[in-house]
Amino acid sequence: MRILVSNDDGINHPALWHLVDAIADLGDVIVSAPDRNCSGVGTAMTLHNPVRVNEVRSRVDGVPAFAVQGMPADAVVLGIRELADGPVDAVITGINPGNNVTTNVLVSGTLGAAYAGHLNGIPAMAVSVGYKVDTTDRVLASAIHGAASCLLRHEGQALVNVNFPWAEDWPLKGARQTVPAPRFLEDVTKPDRHGSDEFYWIERQLVEGVSFDSLPADSDVVSLRSGFVSVNSMAWPIDPGRDEQLIQSIIENVDSAIASSS
Amino acid sequence: MRILVSNDDGINHPALWHLVDAIADLGDVIVSAPDRNCSGVGTAMTLHNPVRVNEVRSRVDGVPAFAVQGMPADAVVLGIRELADGPVDAVITGINPGNNVTTNVLVSGTLGAAYAGHLNGIPAMAVSVGYKVDTTDRVLASAIHGAASCLLRHEGQALVNVNFPWAEDWPLKGARQTVPAPRFLEDVTKPDRHGSDEFYWIERQLVEGVSFDSLPADSDVVSLRSGFVSVNSMAWPIDPGRDEQLIQSIIENVDSAIASSS
């Protein structure tokens, strides 16, 4: 099996390499990722400018690594079409430090990279962890390994979004199928200046007045807060019932990984 | 009513101003759009760099115009939070020359700009037209006017995606509620060089072997090919049943605009 790994934080981010470590024994892994941090770019593609690639020193023996001067989705498309030695069987993106849930899914470059696999006909999975999780964690690695092995056995299209809770909500209690929570974050602007040069920062923050208590019990946010790994399908066109069987097998595998670690 | 207009082709694109012309009598219009063409960037936001804005010469009297050095979504967020004189009642984006249907929705900056309104709690609508449509067309303007007036009367969140057929499939037969067609486009890479400098272009093209005949009759692609305006909801979390009432009223208004033009 040939697995393409990408992310949105850039090829130098250590968590990308922790993902590679976690799944390296499942097949031939190749890394194609942006050369710079691209958080927040979602599904953006570079359709109007040349895209360049450099093969760079890999951090894992036997895993070729390509730094793409472009978006996460560019890196995945180039990985599939140009850089891999043969057909790619799965695209796995992450580990993103920061959950991609509720409306964040839409601007997540981790999901954007996974979509680039999915929309080109290759089963894909995005992996994100909550605030302050150690991405070298042994249980995390084992759970990712389990989920990835399901994806590789899967036939047909799929896009699975897997999120692990914040560090404070560990140890993991298990995995659950979830739906995205409704709007929970909003974008705010902060005027700033550097010398006489005026500009804005755009930031995401919790919507004022929205509380965790008001969110659906089966939502991604609530599951994470309860210590459960959130698993759902973002396959397009989006339909909560898609990828049902794959999601169930991932949940079983993640549950096993968690159980065998305690 | 205060209406924010944006697009992804940049503030200099004439079709943006044809949208402004079409809806100018519905309220106080303000334009906040990227200063450069950003096609293909989807929902991307600039969360890690300063974002700058210039007020520029407007092409329509009484409509303030702001060129944002950033993504379509940045332009909308800044428009809502900083540039408009008061609360924005609706975000309308386009007119995009090129349909945003099937999987294209995910990389469309026209939709990305509309999402930025929707995810910040403001009813939003994206307007796109097929290949070679004249964006100054009188029926088009009238249909957009009708759809926009529905959006302005709507209470609560919404994100409506409105597409008009290719020029060759005009005159318009009416409007229909649709669902996004399944994967219909894929991304390919074209190696190229400029002097000794090697790079790739990334392009979208029809998936080999997929034919129009295989697509669902109620899909956006089939409706457009049959000469009907496609209207559906992309409100998040995506659910085909959302915005039902608003969509019906838009369809009625567009139908009226078409009928009264013949």
Place this chain on the structure above:
Amino acid sequence: MRILVSNDDGINHPALWHLVDAIADLGDVIVSAPDRNCSGVGTAMTLHNPVRVNEVRSRVDGVPAFAVQGMPADAVVLGIRELADGPVDAVITGINPGNNVTTNVLVSGTLGAAYAGHLNGIPAMAVSVGYKVDTTDRVLASAIHGAASCLLRHEGQALVNVNFPWAEDWPLKGARQTVPAPRFLEDVTKPDRHGSDEFYWIERQLVEGVSFDSLPADSDVVSLRSGFVSVNSMAWPIDPGRDEQLIQSIIENVDSAIASSS
């Protein structure tokens, strides 16, 4: 005569248009300038990516205006080769708010744009003013007009760098031929963060321990501090004796403009 006007602060900066106003009666003026602020980019050219241009609304009747998605030097090269209706007789850049003297000349986009004219065989002049000067000032306009008319009468290559003193050193006492002061500015780094995102700002500041008193009397910096307009040649290869005659005629014209204003 056909005059190309550019700058590095971008086509929306009012001081560019004050330069156009000052020289508009000397010939056919065309504006080709970056669409964004490019301060600090010096002579940078875009040799590895596509460069795009939009014709934009001009602020002066009869003066076509082109916004280039690139560097100041790109804007000048495109202006000369593609945008002007015929051969360009002179390139004039500015008005830059901030003097381009001593080592600043090397990173100045105002000079960079002028170099692009000069290196392509067209007489060029860069115009900069000190801190807080009102770029609509009548004497300034008259002095620029005088200098520009000399440049237009000049035969052969040239690159003249004209600087006006800080507002606090006005009224102008006259013009002088100068040499660039030795190193007077240095680059410092300021670590900063935005959320968890760490980065640096690079800034230019006076070299610690260097005083105005230690600088040569005929240097640009000392002349400006004494209330004199600084005029010198930056034609390449740099040679203090170049453009001697042109510089003398500019000095006479600027002196006249100042004299007739008092």
Place this chain on the structure above:
Amino acid sequence: MRILVSNDDGINHPALWHLVDAIADLGDVIVSAPDRNCSGVGTAMTLHNPVRVNEVRSRVDGVPAFAVQGMPADAVVLGIRELADGPVDAVITGINPGNNVTTNVLVSGTLGAAYAGHLNGIPAMAVSVGYKVDTTDRVLASAIHGAASCLLRHEGQALVNVNFPWAEDWPLKGARQTVPAPRFLEDVTKPDRHGSDEFYWIERQLVEGVSFDSLPADSDVVSLRSGFVSVNSMAWPIDPGRDEQLIQSIIENVDSAIASSS
């Protein structure tokens, strides 16, 4: 001695590492270079946006390597102020594949990086080679080693520009002090399109009608064509008489390196 190495082709370009190899025994070497190819940006600095740095895998043991998301000059300033463990004694940039002579000096990022050292008070040297030279060549390495050792012994400011002839003009005959040839290159524009998207490429080419025969015998271009290494000073303010003693010692050392190789 602490030596900062940079370039404009980016930290992944092999010729940068061949420069490191050539001088590694002369002191503590640190690499701080752009993460992407920045050819043509000259002295450009990033004064209006955050600049980010990643420590990356070095290709030479004991040589720390930093990839800067910015211009060559940014990389040098950050290297001097933030990344090196102590005061930097010399900045050496290259090896640039392509000569930086005549008017090319002004847009060369290799020179731009060297200027960033020089203008911050640190002796600097730019090293470039003509078309098709093998940058692992043993004589080249030995000549660079000789030149670098002179720079390290030098007291006071300096900026030396060293160019090696095209491959076809090898073996090297010796080194010479030169002056920059007058205008020899010009910028041309090539309209191009990608789909419906129109743009320009900007290219440098020989000025039509200028022949090598018309150039001064002591010019950089003529020396290179005759098989001699070109050495001159670009210290600012530019003055052909500057750095005389340093240049002579470099010429002697390069001559020795060449002699001992035959």
